[in-house]
Amino acid sequence: MRLDAVARSFDGTRNVLRDINLDIAPGEIVALIGASGSGKSTLLRQVSGLDRPDAGTVTIDGTPLVGVDQRCAVAFQEPRLLPWRSVAHNVEVGLPRGIGRAHGRARVAELLELVQLSDSAHLRPSQISGGMAQRAALARALARGPGVLLLDEPFGALDALTRLTMQDLLLEIHAAVPATILFVTHDVEEALYLADRVVLLGVESGYPPHSGAVIRSVVPVPGTRPRDRARSSLSHLRASLLEGLGVPTHHPAHTF
Amino acid sequence: MLVGAIVPIALLVAWQLIVMLHLIPAYRLPSPLSVLNAGVDLSNRGLLGIDVAISTQRVLIGFTIGSTVGLIVAAVVGLSGFGSRLLSPTLGAIRAVPSLAWVPLLGLYLGINEDSKVVLIAIGAFFPVYTTVSGALRHVNPQLVEAGRAYGFGGLRLLRLVQLPAVVPSVISGLRLALAQSWLFLVAGELLGASLGLGYLLVDSQQTGRIDRLFLTIILLGVLGKATDALIGLLERYLLKRWG
Numbered sequence: 001m002r003l004d005a006v007a008r009s010f011d012g013t014r015n016v017l018r019d020i021n022l023d024i025a026p027g028e029i030v031a032l033i034g035a036s037g038s039g040k041s042t043l044l045r046q047v048s049g050l051d052r053p054d055a056g057t058v059t060i061d062g063t064p065l066v067g068v069d070q071r072c073a074v075a076f077q078e079p080r081l082l083p084w085r086s087v088a089h090n091v092e093v094g095l096p097r098g099i100g101r102a103h104g105r106a107r108v109a110e111l112l113e114l115v116q117l118s119d120s121a122h123l124r125p126s127q128i129s130g131g132m133a134q135r136a137a138l139a140r141a142l143a144r145g146p147g148v149l150l151l152d153e154p155f156g157a158l159d160a161l162t163r164l165t166m167q168d169l170l171l172e173i174h175a176a177v178p179a180t181i182l183f184v185t186h187d188v189e190e191a192l193y194l195a196d197r198v199v200l201l202g203v204e205s206g207y208p209p210h211s212g213a214v215i216r217s218v219v220p221v222p223g224t225r226p227r228d229r230a231r232s233s234l235s236h237l238r239a240s241l242l243e244g245l246g247v248p249t250h251h252p253a254h255t256f
Numbered sequence: 257m258l259v260g261a262i263v264p265i266a267l268l269v270a271w272q273l274i275v276m277l278h279l280i281p282a283y284r285l286p287s288p289l290s291v292l293n294a295g296v297d298l299s300n301r302g303l304l305g306i307d308v309a310i311s312t313q314r315v316l317i318g319f320t321i322g323s324t325v326g327l328i329v330a331a332v333v334g335l336s337g338f339g340s341r342l343l344s345p346t347l348g349a350i351r352a353v354p355s356l357a358w359v360p361l362l363g364l365y366l367g368i369n370e371d372s373k374v375v376l377i378a379i380g381a382f383f384p385v386y387t388t389v390s391g392a393l394r395h396v397n398p399q400l401v402e403a404g405r406a407y408g409f410g411g412l413r414l415l416r417l418v419q420l421p422a423v424v425p426s427v428i429s430g431l432r433l434a435l436a437q438s439w440l441f442l443v444a445g446e447l448l449g450a451s452l453g454l455g456y457l458l459v460d461s462q463q464t465g466r467i468d469r470l471f472l473t474i475i476l477l478g479v480l481g482k483a484t485d486a487l488i489g490l491l492e493r494y495l496l497k498r499w500g
Contacts, residue, residue, distance in 0.1 A: 048406060049406075050405065050406055068407075068408050073407075074403075074406045076399070082400060082418065082421070084421045084422075084424075084498075084499040093417065097408065144407075
């Protein structure tokens with residue numbers, strides 16, 4: 001997936017994104033972080049086709065995106081399940097067009113198995129917990145067999161413990177179905193645990209706030225997954241990313 | 257069901273007691289039995305059945321037309337910003353016209369016949385459906401709509417996936433109100449010019465001083481209104497089982 005000089009502004013004056021260039025390899029996991037309002041979600045919306053850039057192009061496998069692209073699937077911060085449909089029927093919504101009935105049902109069952117919801121397939125969204133709902137939303141996103149999975153703060157609304165289990169689940173899914181994953185997070189720990197590379201969005205220093213966010217830095221995360229959550233060698237990365245977000249870390253400089 | 261029967265039975269008993277104790281003279285309050293007899297008498301002469309049938313038919317036709325058009329217009333106004341800007345001021349103004357103001361005009365245009373009554377009832381049924389459903393469509397959770405779009409749904413398929421199921425409860429309450437309005441407009445239309453129907457029976461009974469028939473008609477209107485409302489209740493149960 002390639003983003004080439006992508007820019008987006010609202011009302012013609014308020015630039016949100018400017019000159020975003022990013023290449024993502026197939027199967028790579030990339031985290032987008034940035035202070036709130038830095039255009040992370042807006043960038044994700046350009047890739048998902050829910051919004052269109054004012055300038056620049058987004059291409060997947062060399063061909064440009066057309067509207068809401070079948071090759072991408074999105075999951076949002078909220079599960080956004082349809083309350084009048086059962087979990088299984090909600091997952092069905094994500095199936096690609098023209099898939100046979102029997103084939104579709106088998107695929108839904110398979111996905112529910114993958115996100116460990118087989119026993120709750122018949123329940124309505126109001127009858128399951130937030131973490132289960134988010135897993136159902138993930139299954140819905142996976143249903144079309146997307147080449148690119150776009151996640152907008154997918155675990156942001158979950159409690160800390162559920163978030164950790166969901167992160168591991170996402171890695172299991174990625175190991176089983178190696179899609180390219182681009183996800184937005186405000187959690188540096190999460191970015192460092194999951195991603196191959198962390199992209200920091202923000203307005204360049206010295207520019208006015210409405211000049212539009214650019215890619216401030218792209219940080220490769222060393223080590224193979226699953227990573228040790230308590231690994232201390234990442235602490236300098238954590239500190240520099242937090243500084244980039246404008247959060248003072250009180251981390252002694254040059255300890256690495 | 258049984259608890260709901262307590263009040264009507266108590267009212268009936270109180271009514272009978274008042275009559276038996278002569279608290280109110282019979283020319284002002286007929287006995288339950290005389291009301292029943294009036295009904296038996298009218299139906300034996302084949303008059304009551306026709307009045308009930310013609311009134312019910314007018315209501316059902318007018319309600320069906322009015323609520324169908326109401327649903328369609330509500331979809332246009334509720335789903336498209338342009339449709340809303342174009343239509344809702346005008347419809348709001350028409351809604352503000354007291355409904356009985358249409359009666360003389362409809363009589364002049366269509367004559368005092370079936371058409372004018374059905375149109376009047378359709379107008380009465382249109383607005384409750386239009387108002388509740390267009391408002392509900394406008395307030396469908398935008399996040400769910402966006403999720404639908406993100407999975408490639410648009411237009412009518414999106415309407416079927418997200419918007420329609422989301423407004424099922426509003427559609428039902430709109431239909432309920434519309435049905436009540438339909439009976440209201442039926443009586444209004446028939447009071448002002450008809451030779452058949454329950455409204456006509458009201459006017460005729462008033463002019464001939466048949467208070468037993470007045471009571472009979474009022475009770476019949478209540479029973480018929482409740483019975484047709486029960487049909488909507490069946491529809492509600494079906495729809496909510498599917499989308500509730």
